[in-house]
Amino acid sequence: MWLTTKTQENLHIKRKDHLARVFKPGEIIGALMAIEKKVFFNLKHYEYGEAFFGSYKGMRYRLAREPLENVVFTPVEQRNPESRLMATVWPEPYSYHDTEDEKKISEKFEITEEGFDAAIAWINEQYESNEW
Secondary structure (H helix, E strand, O other): OEEEEEEEOEEEEOOOOOOEEOOOOHHHHHOOOOHHHHOOOOOOHHHOOOEEEEEOOOOOEEEEOOOOOOOOOOOOOHHOOOOOOEEEEEOOOOOOOOOOOOOOOOEEEEOOHHHHHHHHHHHHHHHHHHHO
């Protein structure tokens, strides 16, 4: 699982004990990433129980709240504390539902702005580290 910590000046994105990247405010949506944050729906969208799908140069991706449920009218304190944002990537050409699970790579993130940023960074990392 990806962990994020936010200091007054920086956002630290880690995987276990390895520091993957330190971002300055606003930098995470900058030109360093192939798939920018502005491509995605805002974090509030995922409370409606709908997934976001996209593709980039041979890689398809999905970002959704798991479990996939509409919680927009559920008070925060009554929501499932185990819920996470789940990012998934897989090779083109098929859709999420038509691709075998063995070809999909997924990771879970906290449902916070920091977790949202970490999910987008992870999707970009998957693009850079695999052959699509």
